[in-house]
Amino acid sequence: RQLLAHDIIPAVIIGDMDSVEEGILRYFKEKGSKVIRYSKRKDETDTWLALEHAFDMAPDEIIIMGALGGRIDHTLANIFLLVMASDKGVKAKIIDETCELFVMKDTVTIDGNLGDTVSLFPLSPAVSGITLQGFEYPLSDGVMKMGSPYGISNRLKEKQGIISIGSGYLLVVKFYKEVQ
Template identity: 30%
Template sequence: MIKIIHIVAGGPEKLVPDLSEYQDENIIWVGVDKGVQMIIGAGLRPDIAVGDFDSILEDEWKRIERLVPSLRKFKPEKDETDMELAIMWALEMNPTSVRIFGGTGGRLDHFMANALMLGKYKQENPNVTFELIDVQNILSVHLPGGYDVKGDEERKFISFIPIFSDVYGLTLKGFKYPLNNHHVPTGSSLCISNELIHETGHFSFEKGILMMIRSKD
């Protein structure tokens, strides 16, 4: 059975897409701290709320207690961020896909931690699809192998960024700037802002972890 978990954090609301467009009967909604209020504000029902909720006012907390069937409240002094606690809970549910909203913009340290966490948990859960989504970008992480990429007129710019280590054997087919069995060092800007020239492209690599970002201007 397909199980998709949507995690909504408390990032800037202007960067969060219309969550109602991502609703489906198979979706499990997880609110992280203030993110639970974004879910409720979109007319959706959170299944669980996770975090220390140190930024939630007392009357807001009473509303959350009334509307959210499951609450996991932690002390502010802890080793994991609220987001990581939410991801850890999500993975206990054996999902096929984890999508994160409200995890970009605002504090740069939170964004970097969220993006790099996807790489960490992808290594530990290779069969789970991880995405970080905002109004302008979709970020995903990939392990060695081959992948098809469908065209998207809205987010036509595609970038590939090695994380944690260099990427080896990167091949891009159907792209404006193709590559063949290329070594891409960590920190390289070689694969920034590429585009598809056909309806479908393909990328593959042999070693490393690759972050793909699909963006619109």
């Protein structure tokens, strides 16, 4: 429905189709979309299957839309799929109208505006060697452990911020709009 609302014609539609109306599928097929249908009884989520299909295409980057909100279990699963992409050496991010999320393992530069909110969450038991430059709350060689979310609601104090880590997986959430 979201693709239809934004007049986007996907090359491939993958999944069990339990949340897609047949009329919408028919429309996309007529427009040239390939439909790969899976059983509803499966271990993988539809997003996981789509990501695996995308990996086979050897992309430089994967952008996942429509992966936040709705069911919290699916949202968390989609976030953890970013780790899978990172392990395969593929840059992947989830975006929606308010933010973008990605997993990092080394150094990234965050482009934005003064005051943009950036939150960090460990996706490993511990993420070490965390250094933040260009942020309201800088950090040098810090450690974040799961269950201690002190990386939430930092802000860019410049147009760019640099995040570096030594080990682990760090989830970065960068908001596009001012967060209250």
